[in-house]
Amino acid sequence: MRRERTDAARNRAKILAAAEAIVAAQGVRGLSMAEVAAAAGVGVGTLYRRFGDRSGLAYALIDRREREFQSAFIEGPPPLGPGADPAARARAFLDALTDRTVGQLDLLLMAETAGPFARFGGAYDAYHGHLSMLIAQLRPDADAYCLADALLAPLAAPLLAHRIRECGVEVERVKLALAALLDGMTT
Amino acid sequence: MRRERTDAARNRAKILAAAEAIVAAQGVRGLSMAEVAAAAGVGVGTLYRRFGDRSGLAYALIDRREREFQSAFIEGPPPLGPGADPAARARAFLDALTDRTVGQLDLLLMAETAGPFARFGGAYDAYHGHLSMLIAQLRPDADAYCLADALLAPLAAPLLAHRIRECGVEVERVKLALAALLDGMTT
DNA sequence: ACTCTAAGCGGAACCGATTCCGGATGCAAC
DNA sequence: GTTGCATCCGGAATCGGTTCCGCTTAGAGT
Numbered sequence: 001m002r003r004e005r006t007d008a009a010r011n012r013a014k015i016l017a018a019a020e021a022i023v024a025a026q027g028v029r030g031l032s033m034a035e036v037a038a039a040a041g042v043g044v045g046t047l048y049r050r051f052g053d054r055s056g057l058a059y060a061l062i063d064r065r066e067r068e069f070q071s072a073f074i075e076g077p078p079p080l081g082p083g084a085d086p087a088a089r090a091r092a093f094l095d096a097l098t099d100r101t102v103g104q105l106d107l108l109l110m111a112e113t114a115g116p117f118a119r120f121g122g123a124y125d126a127y128h129g130h131l132s133m134l135i136a137q138l139r140p141d142a143d144a145y146c147l148a149d150a151l152l153a154p155l156a157a158p159l160l161a162h163r164i165r166e167c168g169v170e171v172e173r174v175k176l177a178l179a180a181l182l183d184g185m186t187t
Numbered sequence: 188m189r190r191e192r193t194d195a196a197r198n199r200a201k202i203l204a205a206a207e208a209i210v211a212a213q214g215v216r217g218l219s220m221a222e223v224a225a226a227a228g229v230g231v232g233t234l235y236r237r238f239g240d241r242s243g244l245a246y247a248l249i250d251r252r253e254r255e256f257q258s259a260f261i262e263g264p265p266p267l268g269p270g271a272d273p274a275a276r277a278r279a280f281l282d283a284l285t286d287r288t289v290g291q292l293d294l295l296l297m298a299e300t301a302g303p304f305a306r307f308g309g310a311y312d313a314y315h316g317h318l319s320m321l322i323a324q325l326r327p328d329a330d331a332y333c334l335a336d337a338l339l340a341p342l343a344a345p346l347l348a349h350r351i352r353e354c355g356v357e358v359e360r361v362k363l364a365l366a367a368l369l370d371g372m373t374t
Numbered sequence: 375a376c377t378c379t380a381a382g383c384g385g386a387a388c389c390g391a392t393t394c395c396g397g398a399t400g401c402a403a404c
Numbered sequence: 405g406t407t408g409c410a411t412c413c414g415g416a417a418t419c420g421g422t423t424c425c426g427c428t429t430a431g432a433g434t
Contacts, residue, residue, distance in 0.1 A: 005430055008382060033421060043384030048422065112345075146364035149350065153340035158299075163336065177333035184371025192400055195412060219390060230414030235392065 012050055014040040019061055028106040033057075058111035062104055063123065069100055070123070073130055086137040087186055093134070094151065094178045097127060101155050102164065102171055108157035127152060138186050147185060151178060199237055201227040206248055215293040220244070245298035249291055250310065256287050257310070260317055273324040274373055280321070281338065281365045284314060288342050289351065289358055295344035314339060325373050334372060338365060 004012075018040035022031050033054060037044040051057040078084035079092040101108060132148035139147075154160075154174070163169040191199075205227035209218050220241060224231040238244040265271035266279040288295060319335035326334075341347075341361070350356040 005381065007430070011382085032419090037384090044422085045384055045424085046382075049382070054421065142367065143360055143364050146350075146356065146360050147367065149346060150338075150341040150364050150368055153343060153346055154337040156340060156343060156346075159336060159340055159343075163333075169333065173330055173333050177330050177337050180329065180334065181337055181368055181372065184374060185368065187371060187374060192411065194400065198413085220392080221390070224414090231392085232394085232414060233412080236412070241391065 008050075011040070011042050011046055015042065015047060015050065015057075016060060016064065019057060023061065023107070028058075028110050031057075031110070055111045058107050059123075062107050062111060065104065066100055066123075069096065070126060072096070086134045087182070090131065090134040090138070090182055091179055093131060094155075094182065095175050097152075098155060098160075098171060098175050098178070101157060101160060105157055105161050105164075109161060112157050124152070135185070142185070151181060154178060195237075198227070198229050198233055202229065202234060202237065202244075203247060203251065206244060210248065210294070215245075215297050218244075218297070242298045245294050246310075249294050249298060252291065253287055253310075256283065257313060259283070273321045274369070277318065277321040277325070277369055278366055280318060281342075281369065282362050284339075285342060285347075285358060285362050285365070288344060288347060292344055292348050292351075296348055299344050311339070322372070329372070338368060341365060 015036060019031060019036050022036060022039060031054075033044055033047055036057070037047050040047075047057065051060055073080045073089075073093050073096070075081055079088045080096060082089075084092070128148050131151060132144040135142065135144040135147050135151075154177070160174065163174070164171065202223060206218060206223045209223060209226060218241075220231055220234055223244070224234050227234075234244065238247055260267045260276075260280050260283065262268055266275045267283060269276075271279070315332075315335050318338060319331040322329065322331040322334050322338075341364070347361070350361070351358065
């Protein structure tokens, strides 16, 4: 694994900047690979080598925006970070994850085209690992691995988008329902 | 809403039969709109008028296969159908739904490309309505609507496919985890 | 400074989903 | 049996993601 060539790094930055600008101007719908390439002044091949595919590009944009969230629950202050008791941390984590998911809904919808795991795997695994650790502390006898999936699944972008945008469900209700499940599990 | 024209009905049947045959012969991967149209002896436009898009076609194939499941939990014998207590029905329902989801994984993956709701809405709504009714009986004070979503979400095809195929998780574990959540909710 | 090579580049070509629209056809009314 | 027309049909054209491959270049070694 050697260092990225300087021209490659420059192109990566140009592409991300161009993509960010297009999303800001036209929304996620307008984010076509050809257009991003043209705006960044590179060939489409370059986008694909760098990001794999359209979801990969979306994921890179998301990743950039939430680097700090990822570290907040790993090493930040309580209740998200270490220090609080596991139940409070889990609750805070699910609440925070709900908010950031709602905040990035369009990009997530685009990134999850091929399922949440194709490229989004990295971040999902981080969330899953964190939550299953907390659950294991709460209920050492339970299948923390599967339970973590079950608590994370309701935050899938397509479901949230549908309920919030089409059905008028409030974000708070979603948080409360998850918290209720978590409580039930703890008891 | 008038009756479907006879040539249209005939074409619908030819298309479904051709699609079924292609899936049987080459799997879901080989199911391209152009190929289905050619095999059915119709134009691609006909596929789109009938089924809307690729997911719509996949959904039609699924729907055809599980008509009986849909009625089993509405009017069949207990524990799935009416007669058993709500907790047992909910448990049986989730178990059965898990099995049929795993059984149709490839088609579901194809159908859910644009989120589980674009076209899959009909069936999802049926499941959701049924489960929330049961939950409302168990916990009249809870937000049955959101809780039903939360229990159904872990059965999303992309997640199940990933866990079962890539991570080697057993179907039974998934069922047990869901049952545990349900128990916690009931208590 | 020069050479060599792995890494990177651009954009044409490809592929499959989706749209469009002029022409054909079922069928209900007469 | 004929007519009127809403519905349906076919397939060419479009559109955008993805792949491919011959050319270019950064940068390590000499």
